[in-house]
Amino acid sequence: MEKLIIVQNLNLVYSDGVESLIDVNLDIIANSVNVFFGPAGGGKSSLLRAFNRLNDLADVARISGRILFHEMDILDPTTDVIELRRRIGMVFSRPVPLPLTVYENISYGLKLAGERRKSRLDEAVEDALRLAVLWDEVHDRLNDPAYSLSGGQQQRLCLARVLALKPDVVMLDEPTSALDPVSTARIEGLLLDLRERFTLIVVPHNVQQAARIADYAGFFLQGRLVEYAAGKELFLNPKLKDTQDYVTGRFG
């Protein structure tokens, strides 16, 4: 049970005054599916975007606390964000293929990192597509525009694109919210398989999904981490009333 990321007293306020994260303390456990769930506006996405400093692009008025990742303090202004983002990859809620070919999408991150050798790129593209269980479907369409793939394929492409960088952590923010049930099931199965090689942080798009995939689950409500537990504990025996109400579908 190795702690890969340690969050200490994290507070985040947007410039419109909204307190998005309040006193969050939390560990991300390596080689597990770490799930954050709860109603919209609870702070889940803000937390993900703190991990890869994507919040730098948003209107953040104040952020305090510490996020430790290996030897790095993520929030330290001198932290190399480029290096950080290569190690903590992210998949977004709607599949966003870059307007390039399938091959170029997967090799994009490596090219950014300066890899030019064709053989290395070919190898990395195939590995990543196999990891995302997309290779068999697209191996003969590598030079087609990524937009020609179906929605479910596009999302696995986005996952493969992140995996190609061999990150330590893969974050997925409601990765199945734009997908049909079959594609959703494939992605969920995939995440469980990927645990062996990566640490996953997932914001699921509903409670059922959270319960299906969570190794560790945190329930977020209005910026606070209300309850946190290992395994299915949070869904079977929630300790707090808020959690219980949300898990049983009484609100949210």
Place this chain on the structure above:
Amino acid sequence: MDRSNHIATVRRIEWIGTNLLRLITLLTALPVIGVILYIFARGMPAISLEFLTQMPREGMRAGGILPTIIGTFYLTLGTAIFSVPLGVAAGIYIAEYAPDNQLTRLIRIAIINLAGIPSVVYGLFGLGLFVLFLGFGTSILAASLTLSIMTLPVIISTTEEALRSVPNAFRVVSLSMGGTRWQTTWRITLPQALPGVITGIILGLERAAGETAPILFTGAAFFLPRLPHSPLDATMALPYHIYVISTSVPGMPVQIQYGTVLVLLIFVLGMNLIATLIRNRARARRQW
């Protein structure tokens, strides 16, 4: 009963409204089509290989208009050399890099206002700065620089607009994968915006090619017996030549006047056509 009456009335108003708007739109297109047809009809008889490739003779009352075509080509090229890199660079900075603060807003307002300045003011500014102060003399260089300043706001604004029309999700994805802003711009945003940028460049240059006032004091010559040999030579140019042969040459054959206007019109419409083709092609290929 009352209800069906109402529906009939609404239908009638809809019919009248639609056709009225259609008629008005046709009327606005009429002058443009009229001008083009008229110029073509009157100018075509003047067009010949000799007209396009020979020097003027007999005090410009005969022969060709080669030096004016070459001159306008040089001026457009010179304008492109200065205004395209500067304009595109500034547009990229404003769209992709500039923080949203007081200074950026001031720069943007300055650029917008630059586009509203009358062209003769640019001409006088160019005379003061390039011709006299910097000592370039009445030359292709001075005129190109003057036209460049006039063209810059068009190129900057269209570049900025084209970049902003690229979905932000692409930037976020690229940055989230460890891309720098420059890598993101160079590999994703700029290529996607390129058709819009090129269209803006062409439209800006097209305006520069047709302008008279900015080159009047800075580079255009009434008549030159030979073609320009260096950027520091003055040159004849189509728009100014049209002004000259319409006002200052007694006994000018009307056919040559219309022919010259037609050549300028084709030059400008040709650029417009290229811009339209690029835009349509890009639109058909766009995936998002």
